[in-house]
Amino acid sequence: MKKLAILQSNYIPWKGYFDLIASVDEFIIYDEMQYTKNDWRNRNKIKTVNGLEWITIPVRVENLSQRICDTKIFDKKWVKKHKATLQTNYAKASCFNETKDFIFGLYEQVENKENLSEINYIFIKGICDFLGIKTKISFSTDYILGVGKSERLINLCKQADASVYLSGPSAKDYIDEVLFNENKIDLEWMDYSGYKEYNQLNIPFEHGVSILDLIFNEGDNSRKFLKY
Secondary structure, eight states, X not given: OOEEEEEOOOSSOBHHHXXXXXXXXXXXXXXXXXOOTTSSSSEEEEEXXXXXXXXXXXXXXXXXXXXXXXXXXXXXXXXHHHHHHHHXXXXXXXXXXXXXXXXXXXXXXXXXXOBHHHHHHHHHHHHHHHHTOOXXXXXXXXXXXXXXXHHHHHHHHHHTTOSEEEEOGGGGGTOOXXXXXXTTOEEEXXXXXXXXXXXXXXXXXXXXXXXXXXXXXXXXXXXXXXXX
């Protein structure tokens, strides 16, 4: 029974995103969706001595219907700025020195990229490799989309030969469970509760930050703080 998950790409997302990927046989990046401002597509949170801080990729928003996969970067200096911010805030993390070259190497790979989806994919795939997550990652552009939110997901499941669809809990607001049942696709919900705390800098502990926080603090032990 093949299990599938479908989600828009995020900029170096939190550990739960990688747990979702690790929980399925194939993960589809759904970047044909509309780009949304002030969301997770081009930014994420890190821990600092002054609390949580956003690190954001500057992007061009040409129109309200712009797709994530069409979104471009407008200031290439962001790579240098983000590396400096991470150096400042994580230099004292237990595993910063042993993981810095890997993470900064990913930044070097994206330094001359202009497409947000491509940048996000390079980080997601690279971190999956670091964590030992072997899930197949594909794009919705590899498939033919249907019409309607639930119908599109079901159509992707059928094309990918998946009989189980794993969804994030926020999709409960719009997913038509009856339609999934009618199409004989089992619908499961990801549970993001119950994560263990790790050796994080700066109290109080915060789960909802970029997975960079976990990697810089726990290094090769990072997978032990995921659930799958």
